Each structure stands twice: as C-alpha cells, then as structure tokens.
Amino acid sequence: MEFTPFQMERWQSTYEHRVDYNLSESGVHPLTVGELLAFAGPSADLSRVLLGYSQSNGTDELRALIASLHPGATERSVVVTIGGAEANFVGFWELSRPGKPVAVMLPNYMQVPGLIRNFQGGAQPFHLREETGWRPDLDQLESALAAGAGFILVTNPNNPTGVALTPAEMDEIVTLADRYGAWILSDEVYRGAEVGPDPVPSFWGRYDKVLVTNSLSKAYGLPGVRLGWVVGPDEVVERLWARTDYTTIAPPSVSDALARIALSPGVRPRILERTQAIIRRNLALLTSWIDASGGLFTFTPPDAGAISMIRYHSDLGSLELAERLRVEQSLLIVPGAHFGIDSTMRLGFGPPPEELLAGLERLRAGFAREPGPLRAMA
Ligand SMILES: Cc1ncc(COP(=O)(O)O)c(C=O)c1O
Structure with a gap:
C-alpha cells in the first residue's frame, strides 16, 4: 500500500516559514526562552543543564508536575515524549490490535487517522456534525464500537473546529466505551x-481505560520545546515507555528543564493567563471580521485553541483557494480538504493582533479577486 503523507503537516512544514502571514498555525504566538525564564524569575538558570541523555521517560520532577495536574495520577502514570506527536504515536501503537478498527472522531488532527492507514488498520468514523455546531454523532460511534x-x-x-465536548457528551462516550470494552x-x-x-474537562478520571x-x-505557547506526555494506567504507561526506547530514547534534557519551569506552580498559571488573553482578544477580532463579511464567511465559534473552522460561501475548492492565497497573497491557511471538508478553511488566530489583521486583509483581498458572491467583501 502506498504511503499516505500527513497532508496538513507537509503543507505547513513546507511553507509556514516562507510566507508573509501564517494563519495556518493552531497555537498562540510562541514565547521566547527569555520570556519563559522571566516568568520564573532570576533563580531560573539553564547554564547548568547537563547536555547528556536525560531520564528517558522524563525526570521524576517533571513527571510529578504533570501527575499533579491529573487527580489520582502519580509519576508512574506519566511518560514524557517528544511533543504530543510522539505521545499520540506511542498511544496508537500500544492500543492498535490487528484486525480491530479504530473509532475515529472526524474531523480531527489527522495524525492518528494517517497512521492507521499507513499501518494498514481500519477506521470507523464518527462525525462532529457542522449543522449542529460540531456536536458528535454518538449513534455513529455506537455503530463503530459494534463493528469491533x-x-x-x-x-x-x-x-480543527476548536469546539469541545460537553461533560454530558463525554459521559455518553465513556458509557459506550465501557459497554463495548473499548479504550x-x-x-x-x-x-x-x-x-x-x-x-474543558479531561477524560482522565472518568474511565479506567483511558490514555490522555x-x-x-498549544496552551503553553512552547511548540519548539517539543515536549509532550501521556497519562494512563501505570502498567500501560510502563509499556509506552518501552516503546519510546524505539522511537526517540529520551526527551532533550534542555526541554525537560524548560518544561519543569513552565509547569512549576508559580509559572504555569501565568503562561495560561497569557494564552487565554491572546485567544480572547484575537477571537473578538476574528468574529468582527467575519460579521463584516456580508455572509461570505460563517463559523461556529471555538471553545478553545487559537483555531476555527470557517466555511466560505463560494464554489472555489479549498485546495485551489489555499494555493492561490499562498502564491498571490503570501498567506498560509489550512484548506478544509485536509480534513475532508471542502469549502472550509482552518484559520489560526494566535499571531500578534497586527499580524492577524494584516493576514485577514490578505484573505479578503484573495476573495475580492473572484466573481460573484466572492466580491461581497471587496
Ligand atoms: C490535536 C493535536 N495533537 C497533537 C499535535 C502535535 O503537536 P506537538 O507534537 O507539537 O505537541 C497537534 C499539533 O498541531 C495537534 O493539533
């Protein structure tokens, strides 16, 4: 079977540093090392970090900090990984069983769906329905579970929607998972x-068979630190750690040290406050811009993250639109086709406000070129 590339990541990896305006990113404008250290005060010093192999599942101190965010978890419930990407990879690897499909929420970050394809597994989708404000179709989930x-x-x-499940929907998902014995x-x-x-609540603590x-x-604005984790039952986490021996051996020691600073009780709330302030301010800007579009753009406002799925009302395919915006406007967005939903785009609204507004202006200019309804904002 042919290798399926991770379409969105290829698109971003190739162009995100080569455009004037990048509205494809899903996080807030990142912190610098200096800004992170300033949150921690003068005692934070990286000069003594030993550039050797770090504790390969994450230092005890870092795992304890992560565990403290998950009631009932201990250091043994945590394995530290290189980003959420490796966390998802080892989680997928651990839970996959030959011949057993995976019930996949769609749309989604397409990493695990792509891995399922590339490892010749089967996927049974259950959809978030745009017409209901991206609520999950739980009948479809039940069918997927009944299919094994x-x-x-x-x-x-x-x-890509930024929409969160309600606690009631989470409970229903857990009830269904439990009924069919699924993780x-x-x-x-x-x-x-x-x-x-x-x-937004976690699935952690709602069910035994869960890996988070x-x-x-994203929430910490530190993607370049490349630091992620999985929290799960101790014996499963032990096996995940054994899997990371094959993938990356250990997180970088500098990243472990930076993560200990970011997650320390004095710093973490200040970082999250910064993130939330950026998201609230910029979402207000985006919403006003959409409201002024004369119906050309519509969206369901997100609950979290600096991303939203925007529907545009024209016949132009999203791949063509994205390519045109990149080439003609030096603006990067993510075409909805990367999530299997055309006539939409995923827009990241995390950059500094002047960049966001300038990027939106380029988007408007890209549409103004089109005949018919696309002229609405010209
Ligand atoms: C839902 C989701 N999971 C995981 C990742 C991977 O991120 P990272 O490896 O930087 O933590 C991303 C990145 O966009 C994401 O959106």
Whole structure:
C-alpha cells in the first residue's frame, strides 16, 4: 500500500516559514526562552543543564508536575515524549490490535487517522456534525464500537473546529466505551487554552481505560520545546515507555528543564493567563471580521485553541483557494480538504493582533479577486 503523507503537516512544514502571514498555525504566538525564564524569575538558570541523555521517560520532577495536574495520577502514570506527536504515536501503537478498527472522531488532527492507514488498520468514523455546531454523532460511534473498534480516538477540544465536548457528551462516550470494552485515546493539547472562564474537562478520571495525551505546544505557547506526555494506567504507561526506547530514547534534557519551569506552580498559571488573553482578544477580532463579511464567511465559534473552522460561501475548492492565497497573497491557511471538508478553511488566530489583521486583509483581498458572491467583501 502506498504511503499516505500527513497532508496538513507537509503543507505547513513546507511553507509556514516562507510566507508573509501564517494563519495556518493552531497555537498562540510562541514565547521566547527569555520570556519563559522571566516568568520564573532570576533563580531560573539553564547554564547548568547537563547536555547528556536525560531520564528517558522524563525526570521524576517533571513527571510529578504533570501527575499533579491529573487527580489520582502519580509519576508512574506519566511518560514524557517528544511533543504530543510522539505521545499520540506511542498511544496508537500500544492500543492498535490487528484486525480491530479504530473509532475515529472526524474531523480531527489527522495524525492518528494517517497512521492507521499507513499501518494498514481500519477506521470507523464518527462525525462532529457542522449543522449542529460540531456536536458528535454518538449513534455513529455506537455503530463503530459494534463493528469491533478497539479504541476511540478523540481530540478534545477538537482540532480543527476548536469546539469541545460537553461533560454530558463525554459521559455518553465513556458509557459506550465501557459497554463495548473499548479504550479511549484522548488528545487534549488544547485544554488550558479556553475562550470562556471554565476549563474543558479531561477524560482522565472518568474511565479506567483511558490514555490522555498532551503537550506544551498549544496552551503553553512552547511548540519548539517539543515536549509532550501521556497519562494512563501505570502498567500501560510502563509499556509506552518501552516503546519510546524505539522511537526517540529520551526527551532533550534542555526541554525537560524548560518544561519543569513552565509547569512549576508559580509559572504555569501565568503562561495560561497569557494564552487565554491572546485567544480572547484575537477571537473578538476574528468574529468582527467575519460579521463584516456580508455572509461570505460563517463559523461556529471555538471553545478553545487559537483555531476555527470557517466555511466560505463560494464554489472555489479549498485546495485551489489555499494555493492561490499562498502564491498571490503570501498567506498560509489550512484548506478544509485536509480534513475532508471542502469549502472550509482552518484559520489560526494566535499571531500578534497586527499580524492577524494584516493576514485577514490578505484573505479578503484573495476573495475580492473572484466573481460573484466572492466580491461581497471587496
Ligand atoms: C490535536 C493535536 N495533537 C497533537 C499535535 C502535535 O503537536 P506537538 O507534537 O507539537 O505537541 C497537534 C499539533 O498541531 C495537534 O493539533
């Protein structure tokens, strides 16, 4: 079978540093090392970090900090990985069983769906329905489980929509998982980046058979640290650690040290406050811009993350639109086709406000070129 590339990541890896405006990114504008250290105060010093192999499942101190965010977890419930990407990979690897399909929430961050294809597994989708504000179709989930799905893949809050499951929907997913004995692999990288005042709950603590993945990339604005983790039952986490011996051996020692600073009790709340302030301010800018579009763009406002799925009302295919915006406007967005939903785009609204507004202006200019309804904003 032919290798299926990770379409969105290829698109971003190739062009994100080669455009004037990047509205394809899903996180907030990242912190510098200096800004992170400044949050921690003068005692934070990286000059003594030994550049040897670090503790390969993450230092005890880092795992204890991560465990403290998950009631009932201990250091043994945590394995540290290189980003959420490796966390998802080892989680997928652990939970996959030959001949057993995976119940996949769609749309989704397409890493695990792509891995399923590339490792010749089967996927049984259950959809978030745009017409209901991206609510999950739980009848479809039940059908997937009845068809033998071994685990359920959820991204909550979701990428690309930014919409979060309600606690009632989470309970229903757990009830179904339990009825069929399925595991839940829950990617929660956008938790902590909420628009509203209430934190989005975790699947951790709601069910025994759950692996939660997370990272510093989104809510903490530290994607370059490349630091993620999985939290799960101790004996499963032990096996995940054995799998990381094959993938990356250990997280970089500098990243472990930076993560200990970021997750320390004095720093973490300040980082999350910064992230949430960026998201609230910029979402207001995006919303006003959409409201002024004369119906050309519509969206369901996100609950978390600096991303939203925007529907545009024209016949232009999203791949063609994205390519045209890149070439003619030096603007990068993610075409909805990368998530299997055409006439949409995923828009990242995490950059500094002046960059966001300038990027939106390029988007408007790209549409103004089109005949018919696309002229609405010209
Ligand atoms: C839902 C989700 N999971 C995982 C990742 C991987 O991120 P990282 O490896 O930087 O933590 C991303 C990145 O966009 C994402 O959106």
